[in-house]
Amino acid sequence: MVELQVKASRKNSFEEIKRLVASKYPIVWIESWEEERVETTLKRVAEKAFTSPIQFSVWSETSSDQSLVDCLKGFVQKPEQGILLVKDFNWQLGPEQLLKRSLRDVFHSTKGSFKTLFLVSPYPRIPEDMTKEIFSMDFALPGEEEIQGIFSGVLKSFPKVKNQLNPEQSGRLLKAALGLTGDEAKLVFQQMLVGRQELNEEALGIVFHEKARIVKREGLLEFVPTKFKLEDIGGLENLKEWLQDRSHFFGEDAKKAGLQIPKGVLMTGVSGCGKSLCTQAISAAWGLPLYRLDINRVYGGAIGQPEECFRRAIQQIESIAPAILWLEEIEKSVAGYEQGDKGVTARIFSSFLTWMQEHESPVVVAATANEIDRLPAELLRKGRFDEIFFVDLPTEKERAQIFEVHLKRRSLDLSQFNLVELAKGTQGFNGAEIEQAVVSGLVYAFKDGKRALKQEDIYKAIGRSVPLSTTMAETIKEIKRWADTRAVKASKAG
Ligand SMILES: Nc1ncnc2c1ncn2[C@@H]1O[C@H](COP(=O)(O)OP(=O)(O)OP(=O)(O)O)[C@@H](O)[C@H]1O
Ligand SMILES: [Mg+2]
Known part of the structure; x- marks a missing residue:
């Protein structure tokens, strides 16, 4: 058989269980759908991990004559060392108070002895008052x-x-x-x-x-078909140049030359100025598939605990790699403090940071943030993102370019429009508002006898809208002040 190339598996559950048993942990909770793998691994630890084998037993509702409470009593009383695995553990397996009492008995009487009770269940349900006694362990997917x-x-x-x-x-x-x-x-x-x-x-x-x-x-990762290319972005020349320079990083030549694949790029700034658009354009420019992390499904516990969902999403993207992982509004999702349980969010954030730092897979994170001042400093430290770009309101020249993009996208004859004048009339408008002015202009022209779009139609639309930058002047000022010293401007000066 052909030799398979094998890298060391990222995390080894066998070693982790061995360590827990050796350190005399009384009760360990394993959240996993993979009961069989858990059982096999525990059995291997019991048989092989130590100088002499230790006893391994299993309790499940269908395979044991004893009730769980009696089984736990027996486990406490047994003098020898051992591992006990309780399958399908949930708090309905007996009167909850009695179960808690029994687990506390296990905890207190096996503490310091070479006996560990493992509870396996696909659902994480450790009551608040038992968190001191039960250690929760992740059971990694196979490496x-x-x-x-x-x-x-x-x-x-x-x-x-x-x-x-x-x-x-x-x-x-x-x-x-x-x-x-x-x-x-x-x-x-x-x-x-x-x-x-x-x-x-x-x-x-x-x-x-x-x-x-x-x-x-x-559904933790959603594949986003790439609709936009770099040419579809008006302005933002610095950012585009940076992306263009790295578009050959994924080939064999670049690898041989020792070029490092970027770990990630963070785009932050004023709403509607093209952050999401750029993320899609990165995918096209670098020829990599784009996957958006559905943070609601992660926190909603789509396939288990949020931490587990997050880890699984990371493993999935790594296995699809090379690919781009899109994290929208990173301040609210991965680095957020808004989700209900602060502990969960903090743990997800911490595993994200570690992963960003350590992973070697060709996964590029494209993150966007609106409320940048809420981003924790750890996230912005060097070594996490290759670059942090600030996407500001477009300059006059950029506004003209954005008009050009949107008029061209609708196959309109550019010679009929004075882009410089349009740009002059839209000071304070973001890209989305410029696009909207073209869209509304088309509606007026259509209403007026289905005729072709004219410069006046766009002016009319401009006159009727109040740009976000007027209503949010203070916030935008704050964002700019923040970004001034911490981020690279996505636009070229002038
Ligand atoms: N620089 C630009 N060039 C061309 N079109 C743009 C530009 N900026 C914004 N647009 C248009 O506005 C739309 C909305 O922009 P986008 O969603 O990328 O903004 P955003 O910065 O992600 O905003 P938010 O912070 O609200 O998520 C884009 O789909 C695009 O049509
Ligand atoms: Mg966006």
């Missing part, structure tokens, strides 16, 4: 090494299939399955191999396809 094991196992069960993948293709296959649970990976591999005589490049497509389907089903 490349484990995925390789799963793949080899599945391949063995198809002895007639000839593996024709070269090392590079094998590497891609394993990467494609990252972000899936063990069971999902197994099913995807089986689907790839069934009815086949040889495993080749074409079969890989099935894994990518399945993966995309699973990512879509969970």
Whole structure:
């Protein structure tokens, strides 16, 4: 069989469990859908992790004659070392007070002894008054090494299939399955191999396809089709230049030359001036797929605890990489303090920072922020984002360019318009308002006998709108003051 390239798995649950047992943690909560992987890992720890094997037992409602409370009593009384796994743990498994009492008994009497009780459940429900006794552990999705094991196992069960993948293709296959649970990976591999005589490049497509389907089903990441290119942005020359300069960073040549793929770019500034537009243009300029993180689904606990959802989203984007991860209004989402539980938000923010700093996958974060003064300093420190751009209200020259973009987009004859005059008449307008002036102008022209758009129609629309910069003058001043010393201007001076 072709040697598979394996990188060390990012986080090893076996080692983590071993460490917890060795440090004599009495009760550990594992939130996971992967009961079977949890059980296998615990069993391996019990059998292999220490100089002599320790006892491993399992309680579940269907496999045990004893009630959970009696089982816990027995666990406390047993003199020897051991690991007990309680499956499907939830507070309805007995009268809640009695269960809490039993868990406290376990906590107090096994503290300092070599016994650990593991509770596994897909739902995180540790009551406030039990958080001191129960340690909550993340059970990482399988890393490349484990995925390789799963793949080899599945391949063995198809002895007639000839593996024709070269090392590079094998590497891609394993990467494609990252972000899936063990069971999902197994099913995807089986689907790839069934009815086949040889495993080749074409079969890989099935894994990518399945993966995309699973990512879509969970809905943590939303694929955003790229509608705009750099040419669709009026002005913002500095930002465009920066993006253009990095458009070749993802090729083999750049890799050989030692160029580093950017980790991320943060765009901040006045509303409606093109931050979201630029994010889409980055995707087109760099030829990378764009995925937006749905933060509501993360906090809504789409597939478990918010932290788990966030981690899963990160794993998914890494496995799709190279790709762009779009974080909108980062001050409210990942770095936000508005979501209900402050502890949860702080933990998500902290894992985001660590990931930004440490990850080596070709994932570029494109983040936007409106209320920049609310962004924590840690996020802005060097090494996190490659650049922080401030997107200001467009200058006169830029307004003319934005008019040009929008008139051209609607296939209008530019010679019929005086862009300089239009720009002069729209001081304080943002890009969105300029676009709106063209759109409203078209409505007036249509109403007036379905005729072609004229300069006057746009003037009429301009006259009827009050730009945001008038109503929000103070806020905009504040934003500018903040950005002056902390960000690079997206527009070129003059
Ligand atoms: N510089 C620009 N060039 C061309 N069009 C622009 C520009 N800025 C804004 N627009 C137009 O306005 C629309 C809204 O802009 P966009 O959504 O990118 O603003 P934003 O900065 O993300 O605003 P918000 O902070 O409210 O999210 C764009 O889809 C585009 O049509
Ligand atoms: Mg936006």
